Amino acid sequence: MKKEPILSVRNLKTYFYTEDGIVKAVDGVDFDVYQGETLGIVGESGCGKSVTSLSILRLLDEKGKIVDGSIIMEGKDLLKLSEEKMRSIRGNDIAMIFQEPMVALNPVFTVGDQITEAIVLHQKTDEVTAKKMAVDLLRKVGIPEPEKRVDEYPHELSGGMRQRAMIAMALSCKPKILIADEPTTSLDVTIQAQIMELMKELQREYGMAIILITHDMGVIAENSDRVVVMYAGKAVEYAEVKTLFNDPKHPYTWGLLHAIPRLDIEQQRLYNIPGVVPNPLKFPKGCKFNPRCEFAEEICRREEPELKQIEENHSVRCHFWEKVEEAKRAEVGERV
Amino acid sequence: MRSETKRILRRLLRNPSAVIGFSLLIFFIVVAIAAPLICPPQSYNPYMIPIVSWDLTPKPPSDGHPFGVIAGRDIFYGIVWGTRTAFRVGLLVTLISTAIGLFIGSIAGYFGGWIDEILMRITDIFLSIPYILAAIVITSFLGMGLNNVMIALVAFGWMAAARLIRGNILQVREEQYVLAAKALGVKNFLIIMKHVLPNTIFPVLIQASMRIGSLVITAAALSFLGLGAPIGYADWGSLLNFSRNWLLGASGEAFKYWYAIVYPGVTMVLFVLAWNLVGDALRDVFDPRLRG
Numbered sequence: 128m129k130k131e132p133i134l135s136v137r138n139l140k141t142y143f144y145t146e147d148g149i150v151k152a153v154d155g156v157d158f159d160v161y162q163g164e165t166l167g168i169v170g171e172s173g174c175g176k177s178v179t180s181l182s183i184l185r186l187l188d189e190k191g192k193i194v195d196g197s198i199i200m201e202g203k204d205l206l207k208l209s210e211e212k213m214r215s216i217r218g219n220d221i222a223m224i225f226q227e228p229m230v231a232l233n234p235v236f237t238v239g240d241q242i243t244e245a246i247v248l249h250q251k252t253d254e255v256t257a258k259k260m261a262v263d264l265l266r267k268v269g270i271p272e273p274e275k276r277v278d279e280y281p282h283e284l285s286g287g288m289r290q291r292a293m294i295a296m297a298l299s300c301k302p303k304i305l306i307a308d309e310p311t312t313s314l315d316v317t318i319q320a321q322i323m324e325l326m327k328e329l330q331r332e333y334g335m336a337i338i339l340i341t342h343d344m345g346v347i348a349e350n351s352d353r354v355v356v357m358y359a360g361k362a363v364e365y366a367e368v369k370t371l372f373n374d375p376k377h378p379y380t381w382g383l384l385h386a387i388p389r390l391d392i393e394q395q396r397l398y399n400i401p402g403v404v405p406n407p408l409k410f411p412k413g414c415k416f417n418p419r420c421e422f423a424e425e426i427c428r429r430e431e432p433e434l435k436q437i438e439e440n441h442s443v444r445c446h447f448w449e450k451v452e453e454a455k456r457a458e459v460g461e462r463v
Numbered sequence: 464m465r466s467e468t469k470r471i472l473r474r475l476l477r478n479p480s481a482v483i484g485f486s487l488l489i490f491f492i493v494v495a496i497a498a499p500l501i502c503p504p505q506s507y508n509p510y511m512i513p514i515v516s517w518d519l520t521p522k523p524p525s526d527g528h529p530f531g532v533i534a535g536r537d538i539f540y541g542i543v544w545g546t547r548t549a550f551r552v553g554l555l556v557t558l559i560s561t562a563i564g565l566f567i568g569s570i571a572g573y574f575g576g577w578i579d580e581i582l583m584r585i586t587d588i589f590l591s592i593p594y595i596l597a598a599i600v601i602t603s604f605l606g607m608g609l610n611n612v613m614i615a616l617v618a619f620g621w622m623a624a625a626r627l628i629r630g631n632i633l634q635v636r637e638e639q640y641v642l643a644a645k646a647l648g649v650k651n652f653l654i655i656m657k658h659v660l661p662n663t664i665f666p667v668l669i670q671a672s673m674r675i676g677s678l679v680i681t682a683a684a685l686s687f688l689g690l691g692a693p694i695g696y697a698d699w700g701s702l703l704n705f706s707r708n709w710l711l712g713a714s715g716e717a718f719k720y721w722y723a724i725v726y727p728g729v730t731m732v733l734f735v736l737a738w739n740l741v742g743d744a745l746r747d748v749f750d751p752r753l754r755g
Contacts, residue, residue, distance in 0.1 A: 184646055186642060186646060189576050214648045215648060216648070217645065217646055218646065218647035218648035222647065223643070223646040225639050225642070225643055226639075227639055230640065231639040231640055231643045232640055233658050233661075234640075234662065236661075244647070245648075248647065248649060249648065296643075297647075
């Protein structure tokens, strides 16, 4: 039986019209999100992960425009909705948590005020009930003494606590989709694990879908069901998490996985992908990864590859994906 | 919340200039409220300084007239009732012009783009017209009188607040909590009111409190030029206007009529000083960036 996706993004293109030229921050991204599942979006800094998430909520600033594509949620194209309708979707159907819990809460209001704001806004309850709900939510996200914490200001909470409070705020209206933009990047490692565990628990309880944006392959491996790998604004590989880690097809994915330090193999020096992410104003011709790719040939410099479906639930954007497989086999052979 | 109030009070009391500023201000407020007790009104309109003598030469301080007499009018009475005028002009003009500035500045800053462009160019046009000159033109156009002076001061007094709030909003607009609020589906109006203004309003309030003082000077300048309050109205600027002819004293006695200029002048200086010190104190206490 095939599941229906709760959100499907097709050929999303978001450009920024700056004074220096057009920045193609997102230039062709496709993925599906299923209920109760986590979709990971992974890539280096500046590859368009965050812009993708802001495009889904249509929260780009005035320079950014979604020029093409569709974002279908339950049969509706979010890109065609009026601003009014879109606003009722934000927070209600799709909620978002941010990278920096230190700055994502308003410093002049108490934590409780900010959670109640969201509840009153979407659920049409009165302030007193909303405040009770806020306390319950804080308890649910594991904040000790929620009755006391609800009246505290953000600066009185630690980073982990603030991220928990952000999650409570995002969950206040039981969204169908939660977008988490690098939710654990600014937290230390033990807190990271706790927050990810909390999100998984809440996902099970509410049955919501999570879009997890990160540059951390470890977080992806542990927490997601499907993964989109992005490079220079494009989705270069899309697969289930096991497939991606065991059988990467795109040279970029292969490089990313290679760059993870491993204890089971002796390495002299950690592998890194040569070069840097190209300047978005001066993307190379052809495949955008070609200057950094060890498999690149003439055609890669000339023609941009299409996103090809090579197996069920596995697509890749590369002319020579078979070659990556061969190289990998050779390497595994060497090690054995 | 109560500990916050306590903390603010403690900080204010520890700051000597804040204590001076607030004491002066409280003193002026008491004088303004108690004006009918200090100087019982003697005519139908208490704001008109009663005429005590038909002799126009100033008379030095005496028992009945502690600050002396000028143009036949009691200076003490003028100063006491003039306190009310000063508060009325300062507070009303500042309140209205700051409100206009906040409205225009926050719309420009929050929405940005062409709305910002248009509103800020209008602001520039207003800023390019000399303030006093514009006020003179408007009052002579609308006719003399304190209310018209206030209209003129409001019409040309909102730009500083607009620019200040716009700049602050441009900064706060990029904060993640504003994005977070948008991501929760909060309406633009509520975002401005709840998330942007509370984080940007303090510099504007501080600037406003300092403007109250300087506005009184401007209003006095207009009165001095004969554009403000009608002759005999209890207004510090009008008192100075009376003393204009006596500034140089008499031959051989340069300071003969010192009381005509010193009492209204010192009152005005103290009033402005009070507001400036209060503004400084407010900044020290409330500015989130200076918070320890």
